Amino acid sequence: MTAGKANQVAAIVLLALLSTITTLALPLIGGGFVAELEKGGGAVTTAALWMVAVGLAAAITGTLSGYLLARLGIDLVTKLRVRTLRHALGLPLKIARREGTGDLAARLTSDSSQIRGLTEVGPLQLPMAALQVVATLIIMGVLDWILLLMTVGSFLIAIIGVVFVIKAIRQKFEALQTGVGKLSDDFVATLEALTVVKAHRAESRLAKSFSERAQNLGGLESAAARLEAMVVPVMTLAQQVALVIVIMGGGVRYVSGDISLPNLVSFLLLLLQLAAPLIMAIQATGAIQAGLVAKQRFESVFSLPYEQVDDGAEDREPVAVDPAAPAVVLHEVGFAYEEGQPVLEDVGFTVPSSGLTAMVGRSGAGKTTVLGLIERFMELDSGRISVFGRELPEWPLSDLRGRIAYVDQSFTLLRDTIRNNLLLGLDRTVPDDVLLDVLEQVGLRDEIAALPQGLDTRIGGESDLSGGQRQRLALAGVLLSDARLVLLDEPSSQLDSLNEGRLREVVDRLAEDRAVLVVAHRLSTVQHARHVILLDRGKVQAQGTHERLMSECEPYAELVRGQMLRPVDSVRLS
Numbered sequence: 001m002t003a004g005k006a007n008q009v010a011a012i013v014l015l016a017l018l019s020t021i022t023t024l025a026l027p028l029i030g031g032g033f034v035a036e037l038e039k040g041g042g043a044v045t046t047a048a049l050w051m052v053a054v055g056l057a058a059a060i061t062g063t064l065s066g067y068l069l070a071r072l073g074i075d076l077v078t079k080l081r082v083r084t085l086r087h088a089l090g091l092p093l094k095i096a097r098r099e100g101t102g103d104l105a106a107r108l109t110s111d112s113s114q115i116r117g118l119t120e121v122g123p124l125q126l127p128m129a130a131l132q133v134v135a136t137l138i139i140m141g142v143l144d145w146i147l148l149l150m151t152v153g154s155f156l157i158a159i160i161g162v163v164f165v166i167k168a169i170r171q172k173f174e175a176l177q178t179g180v181g182k183l184s185d186d187f188v189a190t191l192e193a194l195t196v197v198k199a200h201r202a203e204s205r206l207a208k209s210f211s212e213r214a215q216n217l218g219g220l221e222s223a224a225a226r227l228e229a230m231v232v233p234v235m236t237l238a239q240q241v242a243l244v245i246v247i248m249g250g251g252v253r254y255v256s257g258d259i260s261l262p263n264l265v266s267f268l269l270l271l272l273q274l275a276a277p278l279i280m281a282i283q284a285t286g287a288i289q290a291g292l293v294a295k296q297r298f299e300s301v302f303s304l305p306y307e308q309v310d311d312g313a314e315d316r317e318p319v320a321v322d323p324a325a326p327a328v329v330l331h332e333v334g335f336a337y338e339e340g341q342p343v344l345e346d347v348g349f350t351v352p353s354s355g356l357t358a359m360v361g362r363s364g365a366g367k368t369t370v371l372g373l374i375e376r377f378m379e380l381d382s383g384r385i386s387v388f389g390r391e392l393p394e395w396p397l398s399d400l401r402g403r404i405a406y407v408d409q410s411f412t413l414l415r416d417t418i419r420n421n422l423l424l425g426l427d428r429t430v431p432d433d434v435l436l437d438v439l440e441q442v443g444l445r446d447e448i449a450a451l452p453q454g455l456d457t458r459i460g461g462e463s464d465l466s467g468g469q470r471q472r473l474a475l476a477g478v479l480l481s482d483a484r485l486v487l488l489d490e491p492s493s494q495l496d497s498l499n500e501g502r503l504r505e506v507v508d509r510l511a512e513d514r515a516v517l518v519v520a521h522r523l524s525t526v527q528h529a530r531h532v533i534l535l536d537r538g539k540v541q542a543q544g545t546h547e548r549l550m551s552e553c554e555p556y557a558e559l560v561r562g563q564m565l566r567p568v569d570s571v572r573l574s
């Protein structure tokens with residue numbers, strides 16, 4: 001804890017203690033006031049003034065400590081949010097997908113607000129309430145222990161019942177918060193697929209299914225609220241029972257001279273004050289239950305493995321590589337997403353340090369998986385992959401990914417400006433004329449210039465680019481990067497023949513001095529490649545030049561003839 005934070009905590013504890021002490025003193029001063037009235041002395045006004053002053057002090061210190069505590073809670077929630085953001089972005093892909101984007105995001109919304117309950121009531125309000133209850137009981141015992149026994153007896157049964165209620169509340173909160181996370185997750189995924197939803201007129205069906213889930217969660221929330229609602233009436237009832245018993249018992253004891261009137265008044269005032277901290281302590285326990293569930297959900301994120309991508313990257317010397325080494329070598333690579341269901345088996349091939357290498361194969365053959373393994377998005381099950389002469393585990397992740405430019409099949413772009421998408425991954429500033437030059441090279445310059453904010457137009461939200469434009473923008477980013485290895489997951493559609501030709505030129509230029517490994521869906525790509533690898537159900541079926549494979553490998557020739565590799569002239573104009 002920093003010195004500033006320690007001072008803040010000390011101030012809060014002091015103010016809360018003052019508030020508790022003044023609250024406890026008030027009934028005693030009330031008793032003193034009655035004693036002065038009995039005596040008929042002149043100190044009545046002084047006693048009354050004391051009562052007002054102490055009452056005010058209790059209110060002010062209580063408010064201040066509450067406010068300071070809330071601020072501390074907000075700080076903690078902000079820190080948790082920041083840590084969650086960082087950790088979620090650093091999760092390995094497989095784990096991030098398993099956890100679900102919406103569920104991870106729920107940590108920033110519903111779980112964060114639940115944890116406020118824990119931070120605000122847990123460390124201070126609950127102990128202070130407990131302290132106030134204990135101190136009140138002690139003072140009551142000093143005033144009259146028989147009346148105290150009567151009071152405790154009345155409250156005890158109520159408290160035992162309430163403990164069971166709190167346990168039940170915790171169970172409801174656990175189910176509720178997990179359910180809210182899952183609902184947000186599925187809802188986010190559905191919103192991301194809104195085009196498909198609308199095209200299939202699935203809005204009403206999905207809205208119905210989401211409504212049912214929301215209603216189920218509402219049911220859980222109502223059940224928790226029902227349980228919570230029982231707490232106050234039960235405690236108030238216990239207080240009323242105690243009040244009746246103490247008035248009767250206290251009256252008898254007053255008449256028999258066992259207790260003075262001022263003491264009886266103080267006792268009754270203390271009894272009236274007892275229910276409030278008790279109810280507060282119990283309600284605080286309820287809030288703490290929800291907070292504890294949220295805390296567990298945060299901890300479950302922080303306990304997930306984290307990819308150490310940037311740690312210390314800027315202080316380290318860049319990894320030295322062998323300039324003569326091939327860009328990528330796969331040796332007997334095996335991989336499965338699900339245990340027992342291999343996607344790649346014994347895959348081996350080499351990508352030279354420059355030139356175009358194409359990977360082809362039917363849908364599901366494992367081509368994208370190979371690119372993912374080279375990027376180390378997943379870990380190999382068997383075999384070895386080396387990049388520029390170093391095996392994957394020897395590479396610091398940041399250096400490895402810094403040397404690779406990766407364009408995925410759907411050209412995913414960030415919901416950000418065109419400029420920021422182009423500069424993503426670059427540590428240097430790039431003047432606009434250089435940006436416009438690379439856009440020119442991919443035939444996008446005029447189209448971007450025609451947008452209302454040019455390079456500063458935000459994409460992915462209200463305004464977006466076409467599939468072909470996204471692909472060209474992604475390639476412009478590759479042109480800007482210094483990566484010596486380019487992994488390109490070619491789409492099976494998107495480009496018109498004019499742009500196809502232009503991009504062919506860009507890829508050829510890239511391949512002049514960089515290694516380009518492309519998952520190819522077009523005949524023109526394989527025709528330009530120096531080396532073609534045919535994958536079939538996770539295995540390398542053949543490799544060589546396009547011409548050699550055409551003459552020697554019947555499955556490859558079939559693939560080409562069956563237009564699995566699309567000839568340029570069949571490309572639809574978009």
Ligand SMILES: Nc1ncnc2c1ncn2[C@@H]1O[C@H](COP(=O)(O)OP(=O)(O)OP(=O)(O)O)[C@@H](O)[C@H]1O
Pocket residue numbers: 337338343361362363364365366367368369370
């Ligand atoms: N995240 C994943 N989890 C589980 N299985 C996956 C995952 N991604 C891909 N697969 C499976 O792995 C196999 C290979 O998929 P991959 O995407 O590598 O094929 P591909 O050759 O690139 O196909 P396409 O040409 O259709 O893009 C497929 O059977 C696919 O169902």
